[in-house]
Amino acid sequence: MxxxxxxxxxxxxxxxxxxxxxxxxxxxxxxxxxxxxxxxxxxxxxxxxxxxxxxxxxxxxxxxxxxxxxxxxxxxxxxxxxxxxxxxMELRVVLGALQQWGDAHRLLGGSPSMERRSRTTGQRLEVAFVDESGQAVALGDVEFVPSAGQRGVQV
Amino acid sequence: MxxxxxxxxxxxxxxxxxxxxxxxxxxxxxxxxxxxxxxxxxxxxxxxxxxxxxxxxxxxxxxxxxxxxxxxxxxxxxxxxxxxxxxxMELRVVLGALQQWGDAHRLLGGSPSMERRSRTTGQRLEVAFVDESGQAVALGDVEFVPSAGQRGVQV
DNA sequence: CTTCTGGCTTGGTAAAACCAAGCTAGCATC
DNA sequence: GATGCTAGCTTGGTTTTACCAAGCCAGAAG
Known part of the structure; x- marks a missing residue:
């Protein structure tokens, strides 16, 4: 292409x-x-x-x-x-999402070679959808809707 | 490739x-x-x-x-x-991240044609790194570290 | 048994990937 | 100031892939 x-x-x-x-x-x-x-x-x-x-x-x-x-x-x-x-720099979230999906579904028995952590707290990080308060929401709660105000499309 | x-x-x-x-x-x-x-x-x-x-x-x-x-x-x-x-289905987060980045940096003056919303609350959603409690963290707080316990790599 | 249609499959051409080799600008050395 | 060295490209030629159009095939309707 x-x-x-x-x-x-x-x-x-x-x-x-x-x-x-x-x-x-x-x-x-x-x-x-x-x-x-x-x-x-x-x-x-x-x-x-x-x-x-x-x-x-x-x-x-x-x-x-x-x-x-x-x-x-x-x-x-x-x-x-x-x-x-x-x-x-903002593409890090795209790379992070790719990496996370690969960790979960493309390793075929191996273990991830890299992980994502908070620099300040050391907690393991994930990439997820978050709402306006910054709280993660479940994948099933996500819908893609046209911006112009048409009805939502369930995906 | x-x-x-x-x-x-x-x-x-x-x-x-x-x-x-x-x-x-x-x-x-x-x-x-x-x-x-x-x-x-x-x-x-x-x-x-x-x-x-x-x-x-x-x-x-x-x-x-x-x-x-x-x-x-x-x-x-x-x-x-x-x-x-x-x-x-889990690839939705990858597509969401791509879409979000394109909305922010590739529209060249236009407005996004689609947006991501919560099905239950209707809130606008973003893709972000979240910690173990599900709370979003700033991009600058994210680091990629080798899993095997070597020292972290600042990215 | 012919026709229609969705879902591929194939053939041929144009584009891109790929590999190796060559070029170039700036500095170092002689 | 001529020569050499090197990082960073650039070019040529071959192989692979994309692309487009046309054709094939199986199942159902008529």
């Missing part, structure tokens, strides 16, 4: 997929969340070819998810690193 | 991408959550070609995300529908 085919939809899921609909891109983001910033480190960490990495990073920069920023180590030449923007 | 290249990783994100790493698959799931079950309805709703739809549905069935189930309308021949399994 081409990125072009996803464009100009009024569906936010589809619009998100323009940017992160590619598996390589998700793996790039995973590494970025783990602290990777340099081109060669992404290559080494996820085994992507350099042409694809250059292409995907350009898409992420264009979309405002990552920022290409020069930096200088003392006595070395200027280099470039790719850093997550605040917009990009 | 081939599905094969993602296999046999111990990373749950990567394992999840084996199943839902394709944009078409995400759109199929979106329609499934909106109630679509029939092959031809998926084709009409998302504009996918029939060969790809057959392939992606087979992957989803194989992964236990959807179930192919015969049904008979009175006086009609037996047909097949594709229904989300409980495993598939």
């Amino acid at each position: 081409t990125r072009r085919a996803l464009q100009d939809s009024d569906c936010s899921i589809q619009r998100s997929l323009e940017v992160i609909g590619d598996p390589w891109t998700v793996l790039i983001l995973r590494e970025a969340f783990l602290g990777t910033t340099r081109f060669s480190d992404f290559v080494a960490a996820i085994g992507i070819s350099t042409d694809l990495l250059a292409d995907r990073l350009a898409v992420l920069v264009e979309a405002g998810v990552m920022e290409k920023r020069p930096y200088s180590e003392p006595g070395k030449r200027t280099r470039y690193g790719y850093l997550l923007t605040p917009t990009g | 081939t599905r094969r290249a993602l296999q046999d990783s111990d990373c749950s994100i990567q394992r999840s991408l084996e199943v839902i790493g394709d944009p078409w698959t995400v759109l199929i799931l979106r329609e499934a959550f909106l109630g679509t079950t029939r092959f031809s309805d998926f084709v009409a709703a998302i504009g996918i070609s029939t060969d790809l739809l057959a392939d992606r549905l087979a992957v989803l069935v194989e992964a236990g995300v959807m179930e192919k189930r015969p049904y008979s309308e009175p006086g009609k021949r037996t047909r097949y529908g594709y229904l989300l399994t409980p495993t598939g």
Whole structure:
């Protein structure tokens, strides 16, 4: 599927997929969340070819998810690193949801290699739907409704 | 990227991408959550070609995300529908997170076409990290740590 | 036994992934 | 100031996949 085919939809899921609909891109983001910033480190960490990495990073920069920023180590030449923007940081919840689902349904007997914890309390964290008070609600209580005020669609 | 290249990783994100790493698959799931079950309805709703739809549905069935189930309308021949399994239902949080991010960062001036609400209270819902008590925590408080007890990785 | 229709399947072309090799800018060294 | 080194791309050529159109097939109606 081409990125072009996803464009100009009024569906936010589809619009998100323009940017992160590619598996390589998700793996790039995973590494970025783990602290990777340099081109060669992404290559080494996820085994992507350099042409694809250059292409995907350009898409992420264009979309405002990552920022290409020069930096200088003392006595070395200027280099470039790719850093997550605040917009990009918010994708953590998407990656977290993917990881959580994979932990539950795709491990085939193994155990999760990573977990999500609160930095302040150390509690194990989950990704869930929450209401206006910030309290989690059951999956079965969630419905998707059109914004324009049409009747709700049970999903 | 081939599905094969993602296999046999111990990373749950990567394992999840084996199943839902394709944009078409995400759109199929979106329609499934909106109630679509029939092959031809998926084709009409998302504009996918029939060969790809057959392939992606087979992957989803194989992964236990959807179930192919015969049904008979009175006086009609037996047909097949594709229904989300409980495993598939849990992907709603992934789709919800994607939608939420797209609402916030990919609409370019438009307004969201769908929103997520509580069926019982009608409150607007968000996708977020929650602690063991079910209370949402701030994104900045989330860290990913290796499960085996190594020191935490700040992300 | 012919027709219709939903659900795939196949064939051919266009696009993308993939791999290897090559290029380039900036600094270091000679 | 010429040469070398290296991170970060860029390009060429091949394989794989997407895509589109057309065709096939099984079951039910007529």
